[in-house]
Amino acid sequence: MRDVPVDPGTRLTNFRRYTWWSLIGVTAFFLAFSVKNQIMDTAVPVMVRLAAVATLALTVAAIAVSTSRRLPRIPLESPGRPPPVRWLVAGGAGGTVLGVILLALRDYGLWSFGPAMMVSIIATFLPGRRPWLLITVTAAGAAVLGGVTAALSGQGSVFATAFPAGLVLFTGWVTLGMLWAWDVAEQLNAARRFSAELAVKDERLRFAADLHDIQGHHLQVIALKSELAARLAEADPARAAAEMKEVRRLAADALRDTRAVVQGYRRVTLEEEIGNATRVLAAAGIDARMELDRAAVPGLLPDPGPRLLGLVMREATTNVLRHSRARHAEVGYRIIGGLARLTVANDGAPDHPGTGRESGPGTGLQTLAERLQAVGGELTWRRDDDRFVVTASLPAETTGQESANARNAAAATEPEAR
Template identity: 55%
Template sequence: MRTSPNDICHTGQGRSALTGRAGRCHNDRVEDGPRDRGAGLTSFRRYTWWAVPGTTVLLLVLTYGAWILDGDVPPWARAPSAPALVVEAAATVVLLGDRLTARPDPPARPRRGWLLAAGCAALVLAALPLARHNYGLWAIAPAVTVAIGATYLPVPARRLLVAGATSGALVPGTAVSLAAGDGEPVYAALFPAGLVVFTVWMMLGPLWAWDVAGRLDRARRLEAELAVKDERLRFAGDLHDIQGHHLQVIALKAELASRLTGSDPERASAEMQEVRQLCADALRDTRAVVQGYRRTTLDDEIVNATRVLAAAGIDARTDQAPGAEELPATARHLLGLVMREATTNVLRHSNAQHAEVDYRVTDGTARLRIGNDGAEESTASSDGTGLTTLAERLRAVDGELTWDRDGDRFTVTAALPLQRDERQKGGPGRGRR
């Protein structure tokens, strides 16, 4: 069975494990953590970087570089153009790099020094080719600078900037062409204006896609956090419903017994007996709620694990052979705990992109194996009921829990004999606190 990354887990336990890795979503800048790598955001960021800053710098270098190296261009035009090209390329990398690492809501602010440097370099790279009547080259650097500024603006201001720059691009070439009388005023007017529109369009498209991906990723993290809060509210509501009723009745009967102590001791004693019974009932109901909240089974945890891992951007595959129904309740609970702990370790202590879950019954032994391809230096959880504690609990029922690391692969394997039945469920129970 393969679960796609679009599947979002709907259980509180899975959400808790998921939010353990996703707690950095409130920073002003997007961090590239293990979860981003698992979700493919790093690859998308790398592609966007090459598609926007990389392509833009390549365009500037190829177009202006060829003009600077042209022997027909006089030295007075080439000398200032070379450093201006370097400044424009550097400013492009810095400003667009900042834009890719900043959150779009609210829009980030560009570095004013670099933006001013880009504007000055663009003026130099526009004026010198225009003085040589190169109507197809002069507008490239200004168009890039306008597009960079537009990426930092909200949509209404962005539209005004692009409209103003497009209109303004009609004037310089037209004026120079008319003054020179070279008969190219239409080309000198329309080509630079179209170049501004095209450059802005090609630059904003990939950045818009990156912003959408970032918003979707943050929405997925927020959904996980809300699910944890919903689960806490549900559990608090269950406790309130049970304890509220019992405590109210206990308080009333205790007050009645205190009033009857002097006038009717026998009835007061009977009321206190009922209070005692109500306390026992409240304790039993509370334990039932907590046990129902904490109890886990293998089937539920396998389903939950695939959903949680998929929600974290990890390609989760399961191979579950028939036979889970043959396990007694205690064995299903123990293997479910192993499944939960292994899933938590994958989420918190790995850079995994793929995970495999294999469960089958062979030769009277239930075997569960969970592996991933992103092991870090410290993989086993050291707090709570970690792998070491679970290994002790499995040994108490003649089972075995092992884990090993081979390069970046980490595998947890649990084996539990089927002959251990419900008569022995006291064994693992001793490990619980």
């Protein structure tokens, strides 16, 4: 089995490797255990012992190849992939011959393990309820074959009938259960990816709706006033000029509001930005935790501080989703020592993290660091093993806020003093 990542950023690759090795390891061990006495018995003819070894190797190889095909390297790939028919036929023949050899040597217990294992592997490629139908029929056939053979040999038929049937059912239960667990994990991983994609699409729809509301309103008013100004151009030039000035003002307002929407400033507070980011991370299957100091009210941070921290929050979230294999993320915002500090940390960082320029001009970490520095702030990022931390800090006017509160209190009490 080649060690190919199934889905970067998840543990599905490790789970695939664990499932494959567990199934093949247990199968090979019990198959070898079932024939070890006959292979080591010198009283058994050499040709029979060699045939047992050959069929054992063929069965294990067929199970390994078939299981690799059943556990896809690409998510949700298995339903559309054809089963390895040749390997399944070869493994079925090998398991059958191995079972016949053991049964001929009067091993009335473990002779059915080889056929049961191959039937279980074949059943995993069948849809609906057919897997258990095949296993049930095989169990009934093993019970009849074992009981009849034991009776013809003058042996007790109860054990020879019950044990092979139970072994077939137990083998099918374990094999189908392991591969069923893989299917569930794969579907959950696909649901996680779809949920993250839907979160991004919802954000795009929100942006489109905001842009439509702004542009639709402004453009409609601009069109009406422009039409009115055109009609008044000859009859009342002064009023037409006033209407065109109004059109110019509306165009400027539309441009300003559009820029605000593009930058994410319009009707979105820093607290909402942090909440949206944690929800997007959670939708991507990342354990996102938020620590927000409720005392750090936006009024303590002068413009353009909240907007810059909102951009840092978006850029850090984008980098986590796009460039890391994070499983955990922490977002914190608080005011300490006169500084508003925003911290975004995640694990699963790549070996060679970039500078954040991948997201485009004006929004990369390097550019944001320059913009924060221009207003007296600082933006840093560091990598510690697989942990990546982005920290943005800006001066918070706590002293100024306290002074303003004191002035307001004094103004309120001044009329009473008079």
